[in-house]
Amino acid sequence: MQTASRVLELFDGQRLTPAQRRIAQCLVEHAADAAYLSSGELAELAQVSQPSVTRFATALGFDGYPDLRRRIRELVADAPARTDERDEQNEVQRAVLAEAANLSRLAATLADRAPVEEAGRLLAASRPLPVLGLRAAAPMAAYFGYFAAKVHPDVRVLDAGGSALADRLEQARAGGATAMLAFVLPRYPREAHDALREARDLGLSTIVVTDSPVSPVAADADLTLAAAVGSRLVFDLHTAPLALACVLLQAMCDAAPTQTQSRLEAFEQSAARRQVFLP
Missing domain, CATH: 1.10.10.10 (Winged helix-like DNA-binding domain superfamily/Winged helix DNA-binding domain)
Incomplete structure (x- = not known):
């Protein structure tokens, strides 16, 4: 109506x-x-x-x-x-179509590939690579971490808060980490914000995927990549941030093509030997 x-x-x-x-x-x-x-x-x-x-x-x-x-x-x-x-259209249809608009806006921002390419270089070079995602962003961090581990030798997903989170950040830095990727989505957990500040204090470059260039965590990021979050249903839709996560994975692969190829080939051989997937 x-x-x-x-x-x-x-x-x-x-x-x-x-x-x-x-x-x-x-x-x-x-x-x-x-x-x-x-x-x-x-x-x-x-x-x-x-x-x-x-x-x-x-x-x-x-x-x-x-x-x-x-x-x-x-x-x-x-x-x-x-x-x-x-x-x-009913409200559910409008919510889904709004996600199409969010994807269109993300595509427009990607006309300038420099920020994503820079993020890919920073992430590919960090050994280990900590990936932060708390509360609603935890599944996003897990998704990114799962695929990043296929092309990166040491990905550490940080999806739990508390005092142990600071410990894991210090351990990653001591192990040689130079950058951290953080997914921080509404309603912006305070612990995620604190972890970003801790990471910067440790000397890590911080790349943040969030919903807006002016989100509360943008000021504590060395590089902010924004993708709008759908808010028309009771709980958020993360379609555009997930697409951006996949774009970042591609940027990581492009930043280290030789490593990517060798690790993917090794994984396929291992998966075939162990019959991980159905034929």
Whole structure:
């Protein structure tokens, strides 16, 4: 519906918590009635607390929920009757299509390949290579680490916080590490930020994959590579950061082609001998 599309634009690009996203989804799904819901009714509909609704409104820049509701009423009143293809899409379709737009923006930034190529050189040269990813970014670090280990002799995935994280950074530096790759995605764990600062204090070059060039961790990175995170569902979509991780893997391979070829051939021979994969 046209009204749903207009209401959705209120939240587009906003950094919201999972509870706040449930509220946003309820407003979009019930756009025609949303302008007349009390904060209590909306809280019950979204299965959140009433104060959560108030915090949601202020997070969007409104004075409170009544102010947000007035804005929704204006959107409902001004919505034209005509519909187009986008208006007929449901919220899940719009979320997925928004990821296509994030990929397009990433592709545009890659017109300048210098930052990625520089990152590839730094990562390929570091022995060992620590790869940091905490909380939501842990699977991204694991994914990168799995494939990087096929072309790099010593990849160390750092996916757990606590005091041991600083120990592992010191051990990597003592072992000869010269750079660290960090995936730091919303909601930006404090421990990841602290680890970046620790890595820089140890003398490591820090390459950070995050969602924006102005994310809270960018100031502590020697090289920031940004890929937008989808925020239209309850939990983030990491399509563009994952694509960027694959681009970085390619850059590592390009930076050390001889090593890459020999290690890949050795892996294939080992995998065939051990029958790792189905024929």
